[in-house]
Amino acid sequence: MHSLCTVATQKFLTFPWFSVSSVREMNLSVQAKLPDGQSLPLPPLILAELGKDPQKPTVCFYGHVDVQPAKKEDGWKTDPYTLTEIDGNLYGRGATDNKGPVLAWINAVESFRALKLDIPVNLKFIIEGMEEAGSLGLEEIIKKENQRFFSDVDYIVISDNLWLSNRKPALTYGTRGNICFSVEVRCGERDLHSGSFGGIIHEPMTDLIALLDSLVDTSGRILIPGVYDDVASLTEEEKKLYEAIEFDLEEYKNNSGVKKFLYDTKEEILSHLWRYPSLSIHGIEGAFHEPGIKTVIPAKVIGKFSIRQVPHMDISIGEHQVIKYLEDVFSKRNSPNKLKVSVPISAMPWVADINDPLYTAARMAIKTVFGQDPEMIRDGATIPIAQTFQNITRKSVMMLPIGAADDAEHSQKEKISRHNYIQGTKLFAALFLEIAKLHGQLQEASNTTTTN
Numbered sequence: 249m250h251s252l253c254t255v256a257t258q259k260f261l262t263f264p265w266f267s268v269s270s271v272r273e274m275n276l277s278v279q280a281k282l283p284d285g286q287s288l289p290l291p292p293l294i295l296a297e298l299g300k301d302p303q304k305p306t307v308c309f310y311g312h313v314d315v316q317p318a319k320k321e322d323g324w325k326t327d328p329y330t331l332t333e334i335d336g337n338l339y340g341r342g343a344t345d346n347k348g349p350v351l352a353w354i355n356a357v358e359s360f361r362a363l364k365l366d367i368p369v370n371l372k373f374i375i376e377g378m379e380e381a382g383s384l385g386l387e388e389i390i391k392k393e394n395q396r397f398f399s400d401v402d403y404i405v406i407s408d409n410l411w412l413s414n415r416k417p418a419l420t421y422g423t424r425g426n427i428c429f430s431v432e433v434r435c436g437e438r439d440l441h442s443g444s445f446g447g448i449i450h451e452p453m454t455d456l457i458a459l460l461d462s463l464v465d466t467s468g469r470i471l472i473p474g475v476y477d478d479v480a481s482l483t484e485e486e487k488k489l490y491e492a493i494e495f496d497l498e499e500y501k502n503n504s505g506v507k508k509f510l511y512d513t514k515e516e517i518l519s520h521l522w523r524y525p526s527l528s529i530h531g532i533e534g535a536f537h538e539p540g541i542k543t544v545i546p547a548k549v550i551g552k553f554s555i556r557q558v559p560h561m562d563i564s565i566g567e568h569q570v571i572k573y574l575e576d577v578f579s580k581r582n583s584p585n586k587l588k589v590s591v592p593i594s595a596m597p598w599v600a601d602i603n604d605p606l607y608t609a610a611r612m613a614i615k616t617v618f619g620q621d622p623e624m625i626r627d628g629a630t631i632p633i634a635q636t637f638q639n640i641t642r643k644s645v646m647m648l649p650i651g652a653a654d655d656a657e658h659s660q661k662e663k664i665s666r667h668n669y670i671q672g673t674k675l676f677a678a679l680f681l682e683i684a685k686l687h688g689q690l691q692e693a694s695n696t697t698t699t700n
Contacts, residue, residue, distance in 0.1 A: 276385030291377030312379035368684035522626035595632035
């Protein structure tokens with residue numbers, strides 16, 4: 249990961265248009281802890297800027313160059329770390345999440361230089377290498393640089409998510425948060441033979457399965473008391489946004505590879521993806537998972553699940569509700585085993601004002617490049633940096649995806665289409681123009697008001 253950031257820094261430094269700008273590598277104050285206790289230095293953060301014209305608005309782009317793990321034997325048809333074009337699609341880990349959009353933004357800047365055109369905005373870049381691990385150390389640097397690097401920033405753009413469909417562009421105005429839980433059940437100090445101890449002890453795996461099974465019902469509703477108490481009510485304005493979205497349910501099913509969803513209508517599907525919390529069970533650590541049979545009783549197992557939160561839900565309250573519920577369920581089992589519930593990582597949900605000038609400019613840019621208005625969508629995933637930027641800098645923040653719904657981020661078929669990459673690059677360039685135009689109009693209106 250460290251080398252990725254170094255390569256990115258060299259990329260910035262070698263661009264001639266950065267000769268009058270600055271590029272800084274910011275070392276993170278935190279270090280990753282390895283299982284053997286050793287500390288691992290984390291990849292640095294890149295802060296870069298181009299232009300300091302006080303008459304121009306300043307746009308900051310956020311991206312990340314780290315990726316999810318990938319091995320060809322996981323089911324990839326190509327080498328995941330060698331970008332491969334097949335039938336107009338560019339396959340590779342990070343193609344859409346997030347190295348592709350980062351390079352598209354850089355290409356958009358390069359296009360102005362190639363055409364010998366003045367870039368109509370000042371530009372700043374913040375590129376990290378720890379997003380997939382929770383953006384360790386990033387918030388601290390944003391706070392530290394708020395009165396320096398971010399002081400003259402007007403708008404912040406993130407392109408780290410996908411459209412809702414395969415064909416129609418979108419603007420994202422909200423994401424869900426996430427609380428990740430680890431549930432450890434321990435029996436003893438070593439694994440036991442099921443022939444010698446099966447039937448006479450309280451097995452940790454049995455306790456853990458019972459705990460995990462108590463979390464949601466067959467309709468997907470979370471059974472933890474109080475979870476839905478702070479969920480915002482559905483407004484009429486939000487209902488109208490859902491009604492206007494051209495959502496192809498069958499296409500979405502095909503993209504997922506499943507045959508049936510929990511809900512049957514567009515409105516139900518979208519609201520449960522975007523504005524209602526969900527709970528997903530991700531795996532069990534310590535259990536035998538290799539091919540074949542191993543008649544062992546594990547001494548310790550750790551279940552892992554997460555709750556996707558929505559606006560108005562509080563992380564600390566959610567943690568308390570879950571831990572209390574699991575402790576109550578466990579106590580009723582009368583098990584002598586030890587229960588430990590922890591929260592290794594969490595992130596707040598985010599929602600933006602769709603009437604903000606930044607969104608207005610983006611709508612115009614999308615109309616120019618794609619010839620149609622964008623769908624206004626939320627994202628069921630979690631992009632922690634959006635809320636972090638909004639809370640600390642108090643700047644306008646927008647998510648502008650260029651990847652299609654079938655890009656399979658985090659999957660064995662991750663890709664971005666050649667068409668979306670090229671059109672996405674044009675979109676970023678058009679956004680510079682629209683932001684400059686709208687910003688000028690707002691300044692003129694403000695000056696007129698002040699004069700009057």
